[in-house]
Amino acid sequence: MIDKLEMFIALSRERHFGRAAESCGVTQPSLSAAIKQLEDQLGVMLVYRGSRFQGLTPEGQRVLDWARQIVGDARTMKEEMRAARQGLSGNLRLAVIPTALTLVADLTATFTKAHPKVRFTILSRTSIEILSMLENLQIDAGLTYLDNEPLGRVSTVPIYAERYALILRHDHPLADRPQIGWEDLTDLSLCLLTPDMQNRRIITQHLSEAGIEAEPMIEASSLIVLISHVLKGGWATILPVKAAEVFLMSGELAAIPLQSPDASHRVGLIAPYREPHTPVLAALLDQAASLSDRFRD
Structure with a gap:
């Protein structure tokens, strides 16, 4: 039953029989047969079928909720028994918003020193993707925003509060300012993260509140791309201070705190x-x- 529920979860996630089968490491006929057997066992139709996947039935959607819970509990039981035999070990799958990627080492480095048998797989994903992957049991945990958009039923541990700075080359005319207001960014050539990123939505909101329409010259899903353009000269970007710290070490960039408001997001x-x-x-x-205690001190 557990194997069939795992295949059903994969089908709901991929919305395609072939891709779901591939993700489960089985053939498409094997996956289709498993879904049919699950339907026979439960006595309800779970999937609308045609020439291709057409969605879950209402009963299928309810079974999906149970499947996620049952499969998650089964994995938890296996992991607990393994820990009893071997101590903490295995692979932790962690998805992280781009602006927290430079922070994740603060979390994983100390952890792996204490638990050397634990390995990490770290993925860069948007906040929306992180929630979806968590729900579909594709990751074990996520490092993401806790405010602004609904998280659903999850356990949360606040770690730090993002505060924002304008990132410029050290020779930019504004680089020696002690602080700058959001309303002062009108004429700057900005490069920002893409609109699917919650960080971009936050920045767009603060710019809008200052009467500025966010029209970046460059949009990218990578902080490296943004910083590369700033280093070329002529562009500026807006980043959380913690995300920018690793790039500021070279001395070629300046970070000007953004005020009015001094925005903060957990x-x-x-x-x-x-x-x-x-x-x-x-x-x-x-x-x-x-x-979290360390950042608060």
Whole structure:
């Protein structure tokens, strides 16, 4: 039953029988047969079928909720038994918003020193993708925004508050200013993250409140791309101070705090709302709480 539920979750996620089969490492006929067997066992139709996948039935949507819970609980049980035999070990899958990628090492480095048998897979994803991946059991935890947009039923550990700065080359005319207001960014050639990023939506909102329409010259999904353009000269970007720190070490860039307002948005670790958590995930949540205390001090 668990294997069939895993295939059903994959089908709901991929919305395509072939891709779902590939993600599960089985043939498409095997996956189709497993879904049909699951329907026969439950006595309801789960999937609208035609020449291709056409969505879940209302019963299928309800079964999907149960499937996520049952599969998640089964994985938790296996992980707990493994921890009892071997101590904390395995692979933690973590998805991170781009502006927190430079922070993630603060979380993982200390954790892996304490638990050397635990490995990490770290993915860069948008806040919306992180929630979807968490719901579909594709990741174990996410590092994302805790405010602004609904998170649903998750466990959260706040770690730090994002504050924003204008990032310029050190020889830019504005580089020696102690601070700058959002309303002063009117004539700058900005490069910003793409609109699917929550950071971009936050910045667009603050610019709008200052009477400025966000029309960046460059849009990118990577901080490296933004910083590369700033270094070429002529462009500026807006980043959280913590995200910019690693780029400021070269001395070629300046970070001017943005005021009026001094905007602040919480970032933290999220995990499925499940008790108990796997031992390794519970340890990661504890590590996140310790990191939060460090940033607060």
